[in-house]
Amino acid sequence: MEQVSVHVTAWYQDLDNVREWFPAASGQKILSEREIESDLRALRSALNETEINRYRALCRDTAALMTQVLSAARSDDSEFDVAAKLTAGAIAQGGEVLVALVSGDSRAAARHPLPTAAPLGGKAMAVLCVRRHGLIANITRWVRFGAPTPQELSGEDDILAVEADILAAIRPGGVLGELLPVIQGSYPEHGFDAGEWSLHHQGGIAGYNGRDPRLTPGATDLFQLNQAFAFNPSAARDGLAFKVEDTMLLTESGDFEVLTFDPLWPSNLVNGLPRPAVLQR
Template structure:
């Protein structure tokens, strides 16, 4: 009997006893059933019997929110083999008790390998044909499978995005010109962690560093104006939000740029419709920058966003990405110009674009029928 089989039997015997009383299994059973069928459809199209999922994006999507990481910078501590008979999650022996008790959805068999073992090789050994499809074999198909959000994950995403927007309000409303960029980032980090999420990205620039579009925070005070950016993950889903704060009425040039970048975003929203391709939307982005006075090269100075969800962007839109937009898909577009940027996480619904990262306390204006954030003036 091999090591993975021996430890599988031991783990399966202990699963029931290790689960806390009244513990709710992660995920939504109805949503998970649809996701499993989407994987089976991929297997049918490929003429194969199993698929090995190894990335955080694929695992958290398929498990419907289970946490399969320890280090935010490290690889997942689990791998999933999906075959026609069932779902098999393989993890290290030192992770199995926690995963069984807190992260294992109903109907998933748990297998273990030694903490020093080969996780992916052990999971592959469980494949009926001996060599499963890898994620790299079906990258585009898996991305398509993640596109259309299901009811349970849509509700989870909306709650996360609203929580992140509220954290932005709380943190920035307490800032002063003397507050440092690191202090803004730490205030945001504390709130993100307290809500049960992981801060994947925390950016802040004050008035003296406003030319940087990816500003890692420093000890500099923010001064008269600042931008903060958060990408926060909970249950596998990533919310992306940018907000601005200032301590005076703003210069005419700033106010004009803020109005024009919101107009660029409105044009992008108008182009984000079912059936549109990402390369076509990207062409509209390039034209919108010119149309609203930012210049033809503006798109080259920062990425423009794209579909969102179980990755920060899934994928980033470029002139070469040809994925087609579907109903109930989620997006974070982030057009930017010199010292100006706008960014929220939204969902394409039957009624149009619905902004998910909303805090009613934050000042907003209606732009082409959609409420968009203004700069918070303190």
């Protein structure tokens, strides 16, 4: 059995200067985290049973919180109001809020909307990223006050179709970066501008980082069973904004499980998966 040595340092010492507090390493090459980053990701990416159970619990709690807050929201509530309730609720559940975004219809064009004092208006989007036990749940939901237009309903269906194309392209042993051409082709195929993929990140592998890693050109991380994902295609059309995001698990059977599914939130089946509809108020 290998021995582990504990080195106590003062709070003001430079931890990166390893040779100062661990002289025995003076003749060794000290690897930076960046040099072994991909190896570390591969080791933590396939989740074990304990991790999966913790993730399910976190994602259920986060999804239920989103349902609770948006079900009680009013059109004259401010973005600040909704973000505050989501944040307080997540903390009460033992979570650490990494991202809490809200945009009312006056700021629908914002892809990553930090909340403001603006009212929700006719339609609003809320985004939560919550960490607990190291794992991070990612979720986006929409609420609408009033009747939808045909353009809204069409766009909501089409953004789910883009997401469906992404999920259909994931197979164990595949490479993350190979999804990018799929996404680039999917937007125009479903009636969105071909450049939409470049206007906001598209998500990626999930787990112990918000994206672990984010999908970028040339990403070499492999898809594995028991691996989590959170993709978030977003687009604008006819002056309207559309986005979908859930945390999912690629299970042992090769199927996806929507971890952030809440049975109280309205949903529709897309390729056998429950996908979130807009909450109609």
